Amino acid sequence: MASDDFIPVVGDDWYQRRRQDAEGDFLRKVAAQGPRGDGGGTLQGIYTLTPDGTLLAYKNAGQAPDVMREVLRGALDTWKRLPEARRRPGAITAGAPGPVDEQYDRTPPEDGLIVKVFTRALEREEAGSDPDRYSCAPGRGGEAARDHLWLTREDWKALIPARNPAPGQVVTIPDRVVERIVRFHLVDNTRGEPPFWSAEDVREAAMTLMVEDVSPDRVRLRLKGKALLATSAEVAKADRGYDASVMGIIEVDRRSETIRRFDVVALGEHWGEGRYTRGARPGRSPLGVAFSLVDGSNPADRIAPQASRYLPGYLNP
Known part of the structure; x- marks a missing residue:
């Protein structure tokens, strides 16, 4: 399900919540809709979201597979209830991300x-x-x-x-x-x-x-x-x-x-x-x-x- 019905993305919360660029802003926007909020603490967890940054479901990491399976199913149900105009390919256009916060970008x-x-x-x-x-x-x-x-x-x-x-x-x-x-x-x-x-x-x-x-x-x-x-x-x-x-x-x-x-x-x-x-x-x-x-x-x-x-x-x- 994670591979077929979603686009899996992984990031290190320690970097992501600190970075002052479009990527960091996007994560904080998504997290603010859930129990973590957008405060200065950890934003660790598993988020399911739409391309425009609407949170569908959240669960902290470390859960049993059957728990996470239900979280993903719930997220898919929520997604399917959204208007078709928000779900069709090309509904969201992403602009240029702008400068990257190099302080939290490791290569x-x-x-x-x-x-x-x-x-x-x-x-x-x-x-x-x-x-x-x-x-x-x-x-x-x-x-x-x-x-x-x-x-x-x-x-x-x-x-x-x-x-x-x-x-x-x-x-x-x-x-x-x-x-x-x-x-x-x-x-x-x-x-x-x-x-x-x-x-x-x-x-x-x-x-x-x-x-x-x-x-x-x-x-x-x-x-x-x-x-x-x-x-x-x-x-x-x-x-x-x-x-x-x-x-x-x-x-x-x-x-x-x-x-x-x-x-x-x-x-x-x-x-x-x-x-x-x-x-x-x-x-x-x-x-x-x-x-x-x-x-x-x-x-x-x-x-x-x-x-x-x-x-x-x-x-x-």
Whole structure:
């Protein structure tokens, strides 16, 4: 129904309600017709509306599928009761949107790379199976949470070894890249917006990139690392933490001198919760984070990283 009977649009309320341009004005106009109003607070929720900005139905996010199904049905009923003149194609003409509020408009870095990040709350398989085999339980935070890692041109260029690479050669990963990954992407966002790690929470963050194989067309590099994050220097007493190993493969196209593969995984034990990520499993439990390169051709791939709301601090932690 959402795909066939509506035009689905997604936006981050934190940006949308603040932006001072036509897009922000439109959202505030729609929200003012519902329980959120157009005040300074959150406008989070799921809105169904007409092209001219008339609210048909509203429900806050996080509802069960059967609840949302009834909301969509109700919105369609309301739409069908509108005069035909308001429903026919071409009934609404949109003018030029005008200047965009660049303060709240995030775009990927020019000539940069976009890496999709998936996070899953995992469970160890039953006794007797492979000790390194995990599964997830949908409905309890086990669905994959999504985010994006942005690498600038300077970042990814630094991961390419110098001319005439040879197996065993070590490539230094810039500190800013290690810290960006560790602080902003090794987080448990499976139940909501996570608290990110502060610089003081980083107890250990080490990543080594080594040339593993060289051919005329490509260079294959092996990434290995370790991250220990905890809200207290006494890790055993920390309210929140993540103790993870990191490994992966990065491949460089030698002819174009570009990165064509970035497959990295972090796996370890996470504990604790944040203000918007209540309901964590008790004690320490497995958490996996997977990184994979995308080309950015899908508009969804261009959604800004959660932590980039202050972009300079994200790119240079």
